[in-house]
Amino acid sequence: xxxxxxxxxxxxxxxxxxxxxxxxxxxxxxxxxxxxxxxxxxxxxxxxxxxxxxxxxxxxxxxxxxxxxxxxxxxxxxxxxxxxxxxxxxxxxxx
Numbered sequence: 001x002x003x004x005x006x007x008x009x010x011x012x013x014x015x016x017x018x019x020x021x022x023x024x025x026x027x028x029x030x031x032x033x034x035x036x037x038x039x040x041x042x043x044x045x046x047x048x049x050x051x052x053x054x055x056x057x058x059x060x061x062x063x064x065x066x067x068x069x070x071x072x073x074x075x076x077x078x079x080x081x082x083x084x085x086x087x088x089x090x091x092x093x094x095x
Contacts, residue, residue: 064072 061069061072
């Protein structure tokens, strides 16, 4: 008889702590998964954006003359040199 009472008390405590802690743990897991998914989406967006940009002007570049292509290259070098990580680096060739 004492064994069944202790068993009932033990399972009651176990179920009570489960009802108390499980919603808090679920809420914590949901918040953490939302934060990680935001970072993952941002990273995937940045990767996809730059890969698409890489081939955006492929047909236009193929149809350019030599002079248009040199103008385009200088324009793109000037465009990419305005970033903070390229401020001390220059790809322009001096003649």
